[in-house]
Amino acid sequence: MTAALPSPALARFVPKRKRPSIWVVLPVLFLVAMSLLPLLYVGLKAWDAGWHEALRLLWRPFVWGLLRNTLLLMVGVTALCLVVGVALAWLLERSDLPGRRLWGVVLCLPFAVPSFVSSFTWVSLSSDFEGLGGAILVMALSKYPLVFLPVAATLRNLDTALEESARTLGCSRWGVFRKITLPLLWPSMLGGGLLIALHMLVEFGALSILGLQTFTTAIYQQFELEFSNANAAMLSAVLLVLCLAMLWLELRVRGKARHVRIGQGVARRAQPLRLRGWMPLGQLFCLALAVLGSGIPLAMLGYWLSVGSSAAFPVAAIGKALGTSLSVSLGGAGFCVLLALPISFLVVRYKGRLAIWAERLPYLLHALPGLVIALTLVFFALHYVPALYQTTALLILAYALLFLPLAQSPVRTALNKASPTLEEAARTLGASSFAAFCRVTLPIIFPAMAAAFALVFLDAMKELTATLLLSPTGMTTLATEVWAHTANVEFAAAAPYAALLIVVSGLPVYLLTTRMYLNKA
Amino acid sequence: MTIRPQPLMRSLAAAVLSLVIGAPAALADEPVTLTMYNGQHKEIGEAIAKAYEAKTGIHINIRKGSSNQLASQIIEEGERSPADIIYTEESPPLNNLGELGLLAKIDDATLNMLPKEYVGANGTWMGVTARTRVVVYNPKKIDEKDLPTTVMDFAGPEWDGRVGYVPTSGAFQEQAVAILKMHGREATEEWLTGLKAFGKTYTNNMVALKAVEKGEVAAVLVNNYYWYALERERGKLDSKLYYLADGDAGNLVTISGAAAVKASKHPKEAQALLNWMASEEGQRVITQTTAEYPLHKGMVSDRGLKPFDELRPPKISPADLGNAEEAIELEREVGLL
Numbered sequence: 001m002t003a004a005l006p007s008p009a010l011a012r013f014v015p016k017r018k019r020p021s022i023w024v025v026l027p028v029l030f031l032v033a034m035s036l037l038p039l040l041y042v043g044l045k046a047w048d049a050g051w052h053e054a055l056r057l058l059w060r061p062f063v064w065g066l067l068r069n070t071l072l073l074m075v076g077v078t079a080l081c082l083v084v085g086v087a088l089a090w091l092l093e094r095s096d097l098p099g100r101r102l103w104g105v106v107l108c109l110p111f112a113v114p115s116f117v118s119s120f121t122w123v124s125l126s127s128d129f130e131g132l133g134g135a136i137l138v139m140a141l142s143k144y145p146l147v148f149l150p151v152a153a154t155l156r157n158l159d160t161a162l163e164e165s166a167r168t169l170g171c172s173r174w175g176v177f178r179k180i181t182l183p184l185l186w187p188s189m190l191g192g193g194l195l196i197a198l199h200m201l202v203e204f205g206a207l208s209i210l211g212l213q214t215f216t217t218a219i220y221q222q223f224e225l226e227f228s229n230a231n232a233a234m235l236s237a238v239l240l241v242l243c244l245a246m247l248w249l250e251l252r253v254r255g256k257a258r259h260v261r262i263g264q265g266v267a268r269r270a271q272p273l274r275l276r277g278w279m280p281l282g283q284l285f286c287l288a289l290a291v292l293g294s295g296i297p298l299a300m301l302g303y304w305l306s307v308g309s310s311a312a313f314p315v316a317a318i319g320k321a322l323g324t325s326l327s328v329s330l331g332g333a334g335f336c337v338l339l340a341l342p343i344s345f346l347v348v349r350y351k352g353r354l355a356i357w358a359e360r361l362p363y364l365l366h367a368l369p370g371l372v373i374a375l376t377l378v379f380f381a382l383h384y385v386p387a388l389y390q391t392t393a394l395l396i397l398a399y400a401l402l403f404l405p406l407a408q409s410p411v412r413t414a415l416n417k418a419s420p421t422l423e424e425a426a427r428t429l430g431a432s433s434f435a436a437f438c439r440v441t442l443p444i445i446f447p448a449m450a451a452a453f454a455l456v457f458l459d460a461m462k463e464l465t466a467t468l469l470l471s472p473t474g475m476t477t478l479a480t481e482v483w484a485h486t487a488n489v490e491f492a493a494a495a496p497y498a499a500l501l502i503v504v505s506g507l508p509v510y511l512l513t514t515r516m517y518l519n520k521a
Numbered sequence: 522m523t524i525r526p527q528p529l530m531r532s533l534a535a536a537v538l539s540l541v542i543g544a545p546a547a548l549a550d551e552p553v554t555l556t557m558y559n560g561q562h563k564e565i566g567e568a569i570a571k572a573y574e575a576k577t578g579i580h581i582n583i584r585k586g587s588s589n590q591l592a593s594q595i596i597e598e599g600e601r602s603p604a605d606i607i608y609t610e611e612s613p614p615l616n617n618l619g620e621l622g623l624l625a626k627i628d629d630a631t632l633n634m635l636p637k638e639y640v641g642a643n644g645t646w647m648g649v650t651a652r653t654r655v656v657v658y659n660p661k662k663i664d665e666k667d668l669p670t671t672v673m674d675f676a677g678p679e680w681d682g683r684v685g686y687v688p689t690s691g692a693f694q695e696q697a698v699a700i701l702k703m704h705g706r707e708a709t710e711e712w713l714t715g716l717k718a719f720g721k722t723y724t725n726n727m728v729a730l731k732a733v734e735k736g737e738v739a740a741v742l743v744n745n746y747y748w749y750a751l752e753r754e755r756g757k758l759d760s761k762l763y764y765l766a767d768g769d770a771g772n773l774v775t776i777s778g779a780a781a782v783k784a785s786k787h788p789k790e791a792q793a794l795l796n797w798m799a800s801e802e803g804q805r806v807i808t809q810t811t812a813e814y815p816l817h818k819g820m821v822s823d824r825g826l827k828p829f830d831e832l833r834p835p836k837i838s839p840a841d842l843g844n845a846e847e848a849i850e851l852e853r854e855v856g857l858l
Contacts, residue, residue: 062856127737211724221689224586225849225858227593386601390584473556473584473603484563484585488727 020350021433027342028358034401035364038240041376045233057234062218067238070214073135073207074200078193080140085147086189088289090177091282093155096272098279103286104152108145108514109294112506114462115142116205117482117498121300123209124491130211138210141293143199147192149513154188155181160270173273190253198246201239202369205464205479209486215239216371216465223375223469236372247367305499308492317481318496322504325461325477328392332399333457336407337449339400344412349420362405370402374469390472398466403459407452414448415441455512461505478504553790554580558595560588560609560691561777568810569608573797579790588614588691589845595623595782605785606794608777611691612641612648612839613698615778619645620844625781625788631796635816638838639776648776648839649798650813653832654696655745656763656771657730662739668763672696672742672771673704676715684720685729685741688857692726692744692775697848699770699837706851713855722857727751734760742771749812749824767833774834775842777813 046054057063088107092100110118115138122129122138129138158181166176204216215235222232275282346358377398381389388394418441426436464479471480478501485494559566563585570581584591584604592614595602602623609615618624624645632640632647639648656675658668662683669675675684687693701709721738723729729741730751736759745762752758765771779798781791797803804815812824821829852858 060853060856062853062858065856127732127735208724221858224590224689225593227590227597229593382598382601389601390603474582487725489731 020346020354024342024345024350025354027339028346028354028361031339031343031361031365031401031404032357034397035361035368037380038236038368038372038376041372041379042233042237042240045230045379046237049230049234054230054234057231058238063235063238066213066215066218066235069132069212070201070242072132073139073212073214074197076132076136077139077143077200078197080136081144081147081196082189082193084140084144084289085192086151086185087285088144088148089152089155090181091285093152094270094273095275095282097275097282097286099283099286103290105514106290107286107293108149108510109290109298110142111145111513112502112510113142113294113297114205114464114479114498114501114506115139115203116209116464116479116486117301117501117506118142118297119206119209120482120486120491120494120498121297121304123211123486124304125296125300132212135207135210135212139200139203139206141289142206143196144289144293145513146196146199147189150188150192151185154185155270158184158270163270187253191250194246194250194253198243198250198367201242201246202371202465204369204371205483209483215242216369219371219375220465220468232375236369236375239369240372243367243369247363250367251363301495301498301502304491304495308495313496317476318500321476321478321481321497322500324475325479326504328395328399328467328477329457329460329463331392331396332403332460333407333453335396336400336403336456337411337453339404340407340411340452341449343404343408344415347412348415362408365401366405368401370398370463370465371469373398373401374466377466378469392472392475395467395470395472398470399456399460399463402463402466403456406455406459410448410452410455411445414445418444454508458505458509458512462501552578552580553787554582555605555787555790555794556582556584556603557794558591558604558607558782559583559585560591560607560611560614562610562811565807565810566608568806569798569803572803572806573794576797577793579794581794587689592618595784596621598784599623600784602782602784604782605787605791606779607782608649608779608798609691610777611695611845612646612776612778612842613691613695613845615641615646615780616840616842617844617846618780618782619643623783625783625785625791627781627795628792631792631799634799634818636818638840639778639816641778641780641840646778646780647795647799648778648816650804650807650811651774651776651816651829652692652744652746652813653764653834654692654771654773654775655743655748656740656765657733657743657748657760658740658763659733659736659738659760661759662733662736665761665763668740670766671769672765673700673708673712675740675742676712676719678719680739681719682721683739684716685723685732685738686716686720687723687726687729687743688716688852689724690726691845693742694845694848694852695775695842696742696770696773697851698842698845699773699835701847701851702837702841703770703835709848710851710855713851713857717855717857730760734758744775745826746812749826753812762827764827764833768835769833770835772832772834773837774832776816776839778839 049057091097092104097103118141119138122134128134163176163180166180171179202216204220207214208217208220215238219232219235219239222229222235343358343361346355377394381394422440423436426440427433431439462479464483467477467480468483471477478497481497482494482501485497557566557570566583566585570583574580586594588609588611591607592609595604595607595618607615607618615624619641626644627647629644632644635647639651641647656668656672658665697709697713700712723732726743726747730743730747732738733741734751748758748760748762779795781788781795785791798807799817801817801820804817804820807813808815808822808824812822812826814822814826814829849858
């Protein structure tokens, strides 16, 4: 009997159905509309102000300055991360450096510290870290694991035969690295680099604390000055163009990445390079990175925590912020997974125009800055859906949009493995399509949904930008409290909130991420 | 006595509720809750809410933001505004709201407690406390005798990297308006251009003050009460307050003010809150939290400030300042915003 069921690996060959159910179509249409809303918002505001005025607002030295800062930051941080990340990955994967495994674990710790928290610790150490140079340094120190991890994973799984052949043909070690290894690493380097570049475009909290004016901080400044005005919308337009350009690049790179991938036939690991006299230098590099990347931020946080505890901790306020953070993140994660389900369903089980949209949607959402999504939601809620204005529901909607890309990929992967023929078998046995889904497919994808829920929940806990704009009156979260106190230079007051953020969000994210990469040999 | 559910459970319930029925997070069956849009410092709003709730049982829900943002928000919200009261750090945003007809007239009984020059046109807004612009300098970086007598002189090359200011703050914009009125557009533009070229910008006044205290810059242009707030926290400060020549724009006296929003669904309660804020009791709560001058007739601050009648501000009242639009426009023109 069992032999009659197709194996999961065959699932993808089952012909796709043509017409999806309304319960799949509606949420996807809703999400498509939502992701296009920011463009509509910018367009409406520009229309309101008049094209002439809109152009005038765009074409002025202030905007050029923002563009310069934003691009310099983006390029600087990405380049620094690439150099540090690749060097580190090579050192830990290909050399005989003692303690490699431990270093790998320690050097991913920046994942545990939200970048606006590490920024505040650096600024509290010295105001010299403010401005472009400081921002590049601090941001690179908090983002390099995004290059290190994928490059390390690629290096580990790389077929070493090519490199060895090159060696036997007389190529120097450096030559091999340059001509063979580096091109093979390109896809993961580009992937990580583009992710960092996109992060730099949309980062707000950290840059605001580091005192660097970029598009996001300027948009927020306009918001503080005039709420939701044409100025903010025009700056958002430039930011959107930059983000969509990054998205385009990323999609191109993704396409190319497939051609470069090589077979997994050789299981043999590379011969580790003997560092010999260079060993201390390697250790020093790792040590410096550990001290700068997580040592100093965590130590400064500990210092402010000890300073703060000499006064009484505002336990009630901290408890309230923690409770709010937990509840809105739970709501956001739940809603997000609910939305991820129809999207993944459509991509995996159907074809047609809507399925193509559904396929692209997570990438588009990923490239939209949280600040612009928030501005858009404020505007449309106030004018068209007043019942949602300043409500928790709107914030939860924003979270769902922001984190959909995160939730979608595990759900989709799992759904790919759940063959529709299983459901069909259940239907021939008399179950309704809904019952068949609930009793057959749902149990298969449930673990992936739980994983998606956890990922979104943990990330939503530290969300700052959209929360600042969309919080209902009187609401505070851990992230907004860190931000509010830091803005007033009250580092000791910010510390307990920041520490809690690391414990409830940062550390779990760190454990999940590092485990995913480091344990998968 | 009402029993309020735990914040966690309440927001959780609201989150679930809103997910299920897509309705606003309704926090029903409480007595009257007033919504205050608070552009004034967070701790002052909280002090008011705490004292007022203790006295009347009325809960004040506070939305914190910058004064400009919150006033613009009320303009955009129009009749839908959930705000009952707006409390700002400056008069121009209130003036703007008043001109647009978005504010209710304040009860005469309330206005009578305050001097006329600190009340807006048609009684639509009132000054709550006064503050003065000052220069704070660090004696380790500059001698008092080397400080200029007019704020206009801070915009020169001799101040390169040594003077700090906060272009986004409403108080700075008020000062720019005062300079506009006193010296004209050209001089103001020159002043702003000079500050942009030579001065160091900070994101807010407290950051600027802590910078001068650390000796990062020699002097900063801020409001007086920041210095007293930091002094109270730290006991003793290196930096000192400096007042400019009589009648200089650098000595501008401004107000923090409040108004009742016309769209309010609780106009009576809003007026009662304003009345309390103008009363001796309310003013004591406020001026014990911030080192500003109480505006209630006959009251004086007990925070050891330079006596109000010894200040030598230019003759420009908060009502004279009008809107800050032109100042913001000028700041945009020179590229500060």
